[in-house]
Every structure is written in C-alpha cells, then in structure tokens.
Amino acid sequence: MSRDAVFSLSARKGLMAFLVAAFAVQCFLVYTDPTGREMPPLSEAALRGREVWLGRNCQACHQFYGFGGFLGPDLTNASGRLTRARLNEVLTVGSRQMPPYHLSADEITGIETYLREIDATGIGQARAPRPDPAAFAAVVRVAMAGGEMPDEAARGAGRFLSGPCMACHAPLSPRRIGSYLAPDLSRSASALADEEIFEVLTNGRPALGMPPSGLSHDQQREVLAFLRWQNEHRGRLLEASLTDQPTGLPWWEFR
Ligand code: HEC
Ligand code: HEC
Incomplete structure (x- = not known):
C-alpha cells in the first residue's frame, strides 16, 4: 500500500469518527432538551375537557401545535383571547362553519380549562418576526431630522408617532x-x-x-403625506424595523 493510500485511509477514519461524534452530540442535545418536560399533569376539569375534545373529534377542524384539521383556527394559544361568553356561544350554537354542539355548562368549563392548560405548555406556531414599533419610530425620526422627508410629511409623522394611532395600528403590519x-x-x-x-x-x-x-383638514393632509412617504419607502422601513425577536425555541428547532 502506498503512503498516500494509508494517509487517506486514516483521514477517512478521522472524518468518520468526527461525524459519529457529531451525531452523538446532536442526539444528546435533542434527547436531553428540557422543552416540554416541565409540563404539569392536566387537572380533573381539563381531563373532562379533553374527553369532550376527543369524543367530539374537535381536532378534525382545529390544531394544537399546528397539528390537526385546518377548517378552524389553531387553538393552542386561544385561551387568552377567548371569553366565557364567546365559548358559550361557539360551543352551543356554533359559529360560521363551526357546527352547533349544544355542550352543557360543565362540558364548556372542561374545554375552557383544557384550553387554558394547553396554552400554558408553550407556543403553538412559530411566529414570523413582526416589525418592532420602537425601531420603526427611530428610523422615521432619523428621516425627519435628516430632511429626507418633505415638510408636510414630517409634520404628519410627528402627529402619527405622538398621537393615538400607533396604539391600534402597528407599523407595517396588520394588528388584531x-x-x-x-x-x-x-x-x-x-x-x-x-x-x-x-x-x-x-x-x-x-x-x-x-x-x-x-x-383638522390640514392636519389630515399632513398625515396623508406621511402615509404616502411610508408607502414609497416601505421596503427600507420594513428591513430596518425587523429585529430578531426570540421565538422561545432552541436554536436547532425550526423558526
Ligand atoms: C367542522 C369543523 C369544526 C369542528 C368539528 C369544530 N370546530 Fe371549532 N371552529 C370551527 C371554525 C370554522 C371556527 C371559526 C368560526 C368563526 O370564525 O366564527 C371555529 C371556532 C372555534 C372556537 C373559537 C375560536 C376563536 O378564536 O374565536 C373554539 C373555542 C372552538 N371552535 C372550539 C371547538 C371545540 C371545542 C370543538 C369540538 C367540540 C370544535 N371547535 C369543533 C370549525 C370546527
Ligand atoms: C382604537 C383603535 C384605532 C385608533 C386609535 C386608530 N385607528 Fe385607524 N383604524 C382602526 C381600525 C380597526 C381600522 C379598520 C377599519 C375597517 O375595517 O375598515 C382602521 C382604519 C384606518 C384607516 C383606513 C385604512 C384602510 O386601508 O382601510 C386609516 C387611514 C386609519 N385607520 C388611520 C388612522 C390614523 C391616522 C389614526 C391616528 C390619528 C388612527 N387610524 C387611529 C383602528 C384605530
């Protein structure tokens, strides 16, 4: 055997050893990942809710953690937005394509508790990063100060940033x-x-x-001028306002 062949054989063995070691480390990290381990057992009421959930096959239309049917919304983190009144309505007479189930008050309490305890286990769907309002305001202020914005638009921007608008309108994205x-x-x-x-x-x-x-009408014209300016610079504003926001997932998971 030539010297080269011996060398390349040991190099290949080294590479193989490296890959096996990398695989072992990856397995170790994934199998010792504590995400979800600390999940407490479901309460009595939540277990009754789960019985209804399974018995009525709610998963046919709804998802938990993104798994299930897609006619209805993902309910993993729905608990926070659902009032008892809304649940009473949806789970008795239905809502749009959601059929009427005429559930009893006790069954509704079960579903309510089940959804609350599921919500506490984590985030159902990885969310796309949203433009950060503070970063957006900072870019707009720089453009105002640098004279890049027509005067009328700059006055509108001042009004927009300091007024009540941003309490409801998120920058560059719709908000519920x-x-x-x-x-x-x-x-x-x-x-x-x-x-x-x-x-x-x-x-x-x-x-x-x-x-x-x-x-007033003049103030409205200023706000409109600012909306036009945003429209024109949308791409650049979006790029500058998207900050890395934690998704709560470890780095090797899908983001
Ligand atoms: C045939 C499909 C279907 C089935 C089966 C179904 N749902 Fe729905 N569900 C929907 C749809 C569609 C909506 C959205 C209705 C709307 O937008 O008004 C909905 C809405 C809801 C909502 C309100 C969500 C929100 O964000 O307002 C809850 C809670 C809910 N369903 C729970 C259940 C439970 C519990 C079951 C089982 C007992 C169930 N659903 C079975 C289709 C379904
Ligand atoms: C309390 C929440 C709230 C506040 C405060 C608010 N808006 Fe709105 N605005 C909305 C909602 C909700 C809609 C969507 C209405 C609809 O569905 O047609 C809307 C719609 C609009 C629209 C129409 C947009 C379109 O594409 O249809 C404009 C323009 C607008 N708002 C500007 C403003 C400005 C400027 C301010 C500040 C002076 C402001 N809004 C403050 C909630 C708010």
Missing part, C-alpha cells in the same frame, strides 16, 4: 385588536383614494373599530 383588525397603513395611501382617507379620518369607521381622528 379584540375582534377588529387595524390594517397596515403603509399600504393605505395606494389602496385608497385621498378622499376615502379624509373620510375615514373625519368620521372614523366606529362599527369597525376606527374612531374619528379629530384632526
């Missing part, structure tokens, strides 16, 4: 507020005619969760 959806306003300047925007700002859409803004 109770049963209302506050839209991403960075697209509104191209989606709506100017007159429609003035109309919304003047009268609001009270039935849909948007209050009248109380702004």
